[in-house]
Amino acid sequence: MNYCKIAVLSIGLLTVSCSTQNVESAKTVSLSQKAEKLTDIKYGSHERNVMDIYLPADRSPKTAFLINIHGGAWVQGDKKDNGKLSEYLLSQGIAVANLDYRYANLTDTHLPELLDDIDHVSKYLSSHAREWNTRKNGFSISGGSSGAHVSLMYAYTKNPQIKTIIEMCGPVDFTDVQTLQYVKAANLLDVLNKMSGNKVVWNPGDAIPEAYVKTSPAKFVNQIPTMIIHGDQDEVVPIQQAYILEKALKAKGVQYKLVIVPGAGHLITKLPENEQTVFTNVVEWLKKYGTN
Template sequence: MNYFKIILMTVGFTVLSCSTGHEISGVENSVSPTKEEVLKNVKYGPFERNLMDVYLPANRDPKSAFLVNIHGGAWTQGDKRFDDKLSEYLVSQGVAVANLNYRYADLQDTHLPQLLDDINNVVKYLSEHSKEWNTRKTGFSISGGSSGAHVSMMYAYTRNPAIKTIIERCGPVDFTDIQTLQYIKAANLFEVLDKMSGNKAVWNPGDVVPELYAKTSPIKFVNKIPIMIIHGDKDEVVPIQQAYLLESALKAKGTTYKLVIVPGAGHQIEKLPQDQQTVFTEMTSWLKHYGTN
């Protein structure tokens, strides 16, 4: 099984970007709470990739769900455009979305903590503009696909206990699993994992698992935040076993969760129209239940 293969690649399909909306960079724009608004390329932090598209639903209020969404791409690639369709669907269903870019991990000084700093700056920006937008000030929801799912879980579990709910889509959860590490080594993929984790040690079969692999494994930090897991049972990148490992940890913790298995779906879980509809409707239902109030 070609584990984590597509995590190393830019997603191989095109998502059209919403052409309407405001182009802003830290500039106050007048918005109406009764109308759907899309604010494009909002500058939320000091770095080049600190841009997000903010989707504000019509007739919103401070109790409406507000999702922070993180794209995939092996922590080193990808773009918020990957999730334009998801954002457009959710806003049409009354869910606000901040669909964001964030710094890429590297071997020098940008690792998971720096990525989480970017997510934290997004949440701060959303909170600071809640009155202007008539949106919630706290209690945001968070989601991501693939490596974005990993980042979303780590943010909720280690940085922000006020996150109301998590939706993780096809994410890796355990980098201490020996079988997983053996595959990563055989596929020469440790550089990507080390960019994210900041690990500098060389792992060989029989060695102790590096501490930074444990410290960046969401399964080690599971808490009571309600979570939805969405995974294809034919995922060729992050095997569905990762979802089952997370499910076991959630059960042990007594966490409210839902596991959605998409039959026949691979890592590009939204590739087929019927699978995309399943993912989008499941997410909407979950967010309206656990992301509101």
């Protein structure tokens, strides 16, 4: 037998063997990943630019990764408000960035600045994708109340690479006169003006301020699959807002799902049965539209 051929064959077999071992080794590393929680990670220069990162076991770049935004009328609230949902998503194999962001005010912090904060989060997650073995883009986004509003505006106007949106009990159209009348009666025009940057005093019968038009998600709907979750007894954001967004999504032919939670108020997860309904729907939606 030709000894040169034997040597070449042996080297070839050794190379294949090593290559196979490397692949198996990589699989072992991937499968041995443990769930991790990283707390108070700084993603920007402001004192409120901090977030908690939830990384599930056995994650990969195809794992759904949710940017989770708390509510609080744009001027209060904390990431800890979404802690229970984030822990549940972690248990279901979904990665989460649960964040704080700047509060709106009447001077220098309005919706554009809030959206900048969310953008910094997205870029931070992307830059750490290799380190964490997570996706580099195609994040999902969610929020409750004002956090839902910020989520929608970020996905519809600033980052079209968002894979899917889940909005819970969010205001979506500040050009709706009935809604504005409700907002005024509830003494919430001040916080609406802080978010939108509006300087005009609005009264029933007046023209809709341009700032309200520019900060209404229903006016900027795009093709990102969107889930709407709303309680039919919401005492803060009328359920009519959910139907307005549904109509806008339907008109654009967007994939969407509307989940009405019977008997639920603005704090939609207050009752255990409602919490389970919300959490289950969120997981199902993210596994359908937030992966790959």
